Amino acid sequence: METGPRTYLDHNATAPVRPEVAEAVARALLDLPGNASSIHREGQAARAAVETARARIAALAGTAPGSVVFTSGGTEAANAALSGGLRRRDGPAPTRLIVGATEHPCVLAGHRFAPEATDLIPVDRRGVIDLAWLEARLGALAGEGVLLSVQAANNETGVVQPLDAVVALARRHGGALVHSDAVQAAGRLPLEAATSGLDALSLSAHKFAGPKGVGALVLAPGLTLDPVFHRGGGQEARLRGGTENVAGLVGAGVAAEIAGRAQAEEARRLAGLRDALEAGIRARAPDAVVFGEGAERLPNTACFAVPGLEAATALIALDLDGVAVSSGSACASGKVGRSTVLAAMGVPAALAAGALRVSLGWNSRPSDVDRFLAVFDRLISSLYKRRERAA
Structure with a gap:
């Protein structure tokens, strides 16, 4: 909470x-x-x-x-x-x-x-x-x-x-x-x-x-x-x-x-935070999929999914723990639905349903990444326990 x-x-x-x-x-x-x-x-x-x-x-x-x-x-x-x-x-x-x-x-x-x-x-x-x-x-x-x-x-x-x-x-x-x-x-x-x-x-x-x-x-x-x-x-x-x-x-x-003056320095700083975030996600969930990996990406954006983790469930849990992220575009009436972007990329519907987007900015700090990963760790631990019981 x-x-x-x-x-x-x-x-x-x-x-x-x-x-x-x-x-x-x-x-x-x-x-x-x-x-x-x-x-x-x-x-x-x-x-x-x-x-x-x-x-x-x-x-x-x-x-x-x-x-x-x-x-x-x-x-x-x-x-x-x-x-x-x-x-x-x-x-x-x-x-x-x-x-x-x-x-x-x-x-x-x-x-x-x-x-x-x-x-x-x-x-x-x-x-x-x-x-x-x-x-x-x-x-x-x-x-x-x-x-x-x-x-x-x-x-x-x-x-x-x-x-x-x-x-x-x-x-x-x-x-x-x-x-x-x-x-x-x-x-x-x-x-x-x-x-x-x-x-x-x-x-x-x-x-x-x-x-x-x-x-x-x-x-x-x-x-x-x-x-x-x-x-x-x-x-x-x-x-x-x-x-x-x-x-x-x-x-x-x-x-x-301000954005123009700070762009180059901010890009380097945010890319470092994003890379640390994605490394932390993979350390906790080795089966996580990062969308767009291998292409040039914005330095502040990480979009990923973990098989079996539903976006709607994760968003609510993160929000209750004080962390605001998104499942994609914020221009779809506040609903969590299938992403047309991921569909166009050929992402299977079941995996796309778990897509989460973390986007960093000028006031993001390493402590924000740490807090996200702490909440994510609890989500993943719960997911893996359910898998073990089902197996």
């Missing part, structure tokens, strides 16, 4: 805001009462704060501030990019969509292309997309306008996709447009290198310790899209009308600046 402070290990769902971010949001709420579209001094101060945030998020994405369109989060950003209206300014909108089989629901179910105009890129057992399949499909669609959407890193397994190769294939085969859901990558990978050559990418502030409800769609020069809201003001270069969430954007900008 839980005693003492809780241990939060679900940063891929939401990273707790940093104290500096919370302070910046509070100051903005008090000190910036104006509407950023107003011309008086208060409005100008709010506008300046919004543009400072835009520049900070652009720096995290390795782009120019004018490329950043603010949204309410990664889901809205991805939906806007996949609405069918993303196009080069001098060209038509794409008529075909190709997406990775392990994408987040905001991509798999958030687009507006007809089923017969949509293809899924298969993945191997590690969760990495099949580039040979993609090249063949692009060749078969020569002459058609194609939009590709491939995530930078998977939200459940942490598997990093070869975006540079995807962009190269798109350019080689008719100049297909390429969007990436980079929500999990921001602040965890050197984003400019990971997303070089993309036409659009989606970000969400609450994944890199910013406020919830703030995101961005980054568009390459020469790209445009249909407005997200067709009635309203002319904010965000007339692409996304509505009064800006000034305080939230200020917090997102501060979080982006």
